[in-house]
Amino acid sequence: MSKLRVACFSVSLDGFGAGPNQSLENPLGEGGLALHEWFFATQTFQKLSGHPQGIEPGGGHSKVDEDFAARGFANVGAWIMGRNMFGPIRGPWPDNKWKGWWGKEPPYHTPVFVLTHHPRPSLSMAGGTTFHFITGGIRVAYERAKEAAGKMDIRLGGGVATIRQFMQAGLVDELHVAISPILLGAGERLFGGVDTKAYRCTEYAAGTGITHVVLSRKE
Amino acid sequence: MSKLRVACFSVSLDGFGAGPNQSLENPLGEGGLALHEWFFATQTFQKLSGHPQGIEPGGGHSKVDEDFAARGFANVGAWIMGRNMFGPIRGPWPDNKWKGWWGKEPPYHTPVFVLTHHPRPSLSMAGGTTFHFITGGIRVAYERAKEAAGKMDIRLGGGVATIRQFMQAGLVDELHVAISPILLGAGERLFGGVDTKAYRCTEYAAGTGITHVVLSRKE
Numbered sequence: 355m356s357k358l359r360v361a362c363f364s365v366s367l368d369g370f371g372a373g374p375n376q377s378l379e380n381p382l383g384e385g386g387l388a389l390h391e392w393f394f395a396t397q398t399f400q401k402l403s404g405h406p407q408g409i410e411p412g413g414g415h416s417k418v419d420e421d422f423a424a425r426g427f428a429n430v431g432a433w434i435m436g437r438n439m440f441g442p443i444r445g446p447w448p449d450n451k452w453k454g455w456w457g458k459e460p461p462y463h464t465p466v467f468v469l470t471h472h473p474r475p476s477l478s479m480a481g482g483t484t485f486h487f488i489t490g491g492i493r494v495a496y497e498r499a500k501e502a503a504g505k506m507d508i509r510l511g512g513g514v515a516t517i518r519q520f521m522q523a524g525l526v527d528e529l530h531v532a533i534s535p536i537l538l539g540a541g542e543r544l545f546g547g548v549d550t551k552a553y554r555c556t557e558y559a560a561g562t563g564i565t566h567v568v569l570s571r572k573e
Numbered sequence: 574m575s576k577l578r579v580a581c582f583s584v585s586l587d588g589f590g591a592g593p594n595q596s597l598e599n600p601l602g603e604g605g606l607a608l609h610e611w612f613f614a615t616q617t618f619q620k621l622s623g624h625p626q627g628i629e630p631g632g633g634h635s636k637v638d639e640d641f642a643a644r645g646f647a648n649v650g651a652w653i654m655g656r657n658m659f660g661p662i663r664g665p666w667p668d669n670k671w672k673g674w675w676g677k678e679p680p681y682h683t684p685v686f687v688l689t690h691h692p693r694p695s696l697s698m699a700g701g702t703t704f705h706f707i708t709g710g711i712r713v714a715y716e717r718a719k720e721a722a723g724k725m726d727i728r729l730g731g732g733v734a735t736i737r738q739f740m741q742a743g744l745v746d747e748l749h750v751a752i753s754p755i756l757l758g759a760g761e762r763l764f765g766g767v768d769t770k771a772y773r774c775t776e777y778a779a780g781t782g783i784t785h786v787v788l789s790r791k792e
Contacts, residue, residue, distance in 0.1 A: 367750075367752075367769075367774060367786060367788070368588070368764045368769040369587070369588045369764070531586075533586075533752065533784065535774040535777040535786065536773075536774060537769040537770060537772055537773065537774060537788070538769075538770075539768060539769045539770030540770075545587045545588070549758060550586075550587040550756040550757070550758045551756060551757075551758030551759075553756055554755075554756065555586060555754040555755060555756060558754040558782050558783075560779030560784070563777050564777075565752065565779070565784040567586060567754065569586070569756070
């Protein structure tokens, strides 16, 4: 069965999925990049086509971390993401020059449905990634992604606001969350306003200085 | 140096230290007792003098869990706790019959300063535990506990509201928090309204289906 799933999503010990004061320099908010260090250290990340600007792969990872990182990309037939995960530009697109954080060949290799209020033509990149810009809201993105993914899964990227919207609509089947050993103090709370009782913890595994948790929607 | 520390304090994956609808039957709120299963499984718990009503020691624990449980009781010269951790009675004490959850010999073996709005004479129990009822607020409890503990540490029990009050006053030096693999959906958020940026994570260790985290106040 095709699932809509969140994977490799890192949160701080105090429950934030991004730090405060998000900006072009700090797209994940102040301190937010450190949440993801475990992922940058995996071979899965290091082998991804293209690297986002400013992120260097780190060294050292455990098999557990590696397995979770790889699972995040396995059997994915479509992606959905919020606009900020595609780029830092706000408001109407000034032109079509921005092509994402990842260079010519993004690591998605599937159709990617980007939520935005501002229409823009679809954008085909090397390696099979095509960005489609969806102005009709999350249900439209979901239907389009389901059609594209077929029997494969749909991976829901970030950011936090996008994940919360999909959870509130009851559309997320599974979340893999990585609990990072840092405190952010403020920012975007992953489970703020979300009915977490609709989920139960189905996996709990220790990584390298990180805890991997899989939450599955109750039947 | 004497520290004021929280130890063995369990929180859910969604950040709650107690479940919703706390009552006499559910002093930790609905689902709250399950947060502490790792602790009930430790030898430290099983060897404690007296067991609270309704809690049976469980089996199975890792050395990591055991070590954290034991550390929670080591070098403690005084305890501070909120009234609910002493008993379920609300409002003025009807009489002096309630003597805590633990029977004749509570496991504290030190002076215990109980925060309450309602005066009551001190209560000496077997094994060296004396409950003192403090109506002057957290600063008074802190000063009394410091005097009693001398060079030893003060352990701050629960509940969540008490810990938050002490954190907001900048009095907590260290917290050992255990992240349990459950979702409560609602309840008392441990870090709600607390400046977690005043702390950093100084230990992060995997237990048995649980993650142990030590947060230390920044210098």
